[in-house]
Amino acid sequence: MNARTLWLHLRVPFSFFLLPIFWFAVSQSPTFHLGRIVAVGLIIHLLLYPASNAYNSYFDKDEGPIGGLESPPPVTSSLYWLSWVLDVVALLLGAFVNWAFVVYLLVYGFITKAYSHDRIRLKKYPIFSWLLISGLQGGITYVMTYVSINNLPLSAVLEPRLLLGGLLGVLNLMALYPVTQVYQHHEDARRGDRTLSLLLGVRGTFICAVLMYGLSLLAFYVYFQDGYYFWLYLVFLLPAVLYFLRWFWRVWHNPGLADYRHTMRMMWISGVCLNSFFILLIALTHS
Secondary structure (H helix, E strand, C coil), X not given: CCHHHHHHHHCHHHHHHHHHHHHHHHHCCCXXXXXXXXXXXXXXXXXXXXXXXXXXXXXXXXXXXXXXXXXCCCCCHHHHHHHHHHHHHHHHHHCCCCHHHHHHHHHHHHHHHHHHCCCCCHHHCHXXXXXXXHHHHHHHHHHHHHHHHCCCCHHHHHCHHHHHHHHHHHHHHHHHHHHCCCCCHHHHHHHCCCCHHHHHHHHHHHHHHHHHHHHHXXXXXXXXXXXXXXXXXXXXXXXXXXXXHHHHHHHHHCHHHCCHHHHHHHHHHHHHHHHHHHHHHHHHHCC
């Protein structure tokens, strides 16, 4: 594999869709240590996530579109070893942040490898993998980002408000995760991976997303205590909600529209809305 092919399989732009979890943790942080924030953000989004993407691509060997890559090129063992190199570099750099962050990097790395590896393949268990990845990329990432950027001990993860913030991340990912699988039914069925979206069907996937987003909004309402930030959150989220509802209506009548391009368009609109809101929230809470 050449350098360009390796780069494509890292799917670095896909980290943009998971970035709101990081910004949310920064916005709720009582301190603002810029160096620590930058270090944690870069290690997670430019090393940890791309390593996981590369490892997943190597074992999936997709022939059709995958998240952030419409036409994935063939893979070789060099992609497998690159994923391990990125993980090791992330761990080495993470040791300069704190040991809680190293623990997070290890946990994330092992879980995502078990998710993809052909001998374990947690991905093929629809409900378990849905809960696992939502909890990992949403809840655990939020909590451990907060702990790491504030240089707190691991015992801090038991703080009730911190756990509630993690729950918000989980609910958002529980809504998003099945939608990212909705155009991959053929590929997943070919490999024997019975994903949640495949289990629910196209319409069921959209219904699930609506229900989980509804729970997420309720949780944000409780978290912000019906305050100014909650209504500001709704305003920023409105373009994504309107696009999703229109897309849902069209897919209900024509399931073929649940394709890669519509999904990525939804992801980009949602990503821009959420990233913009949480960056503004950082400016408001740390000004």
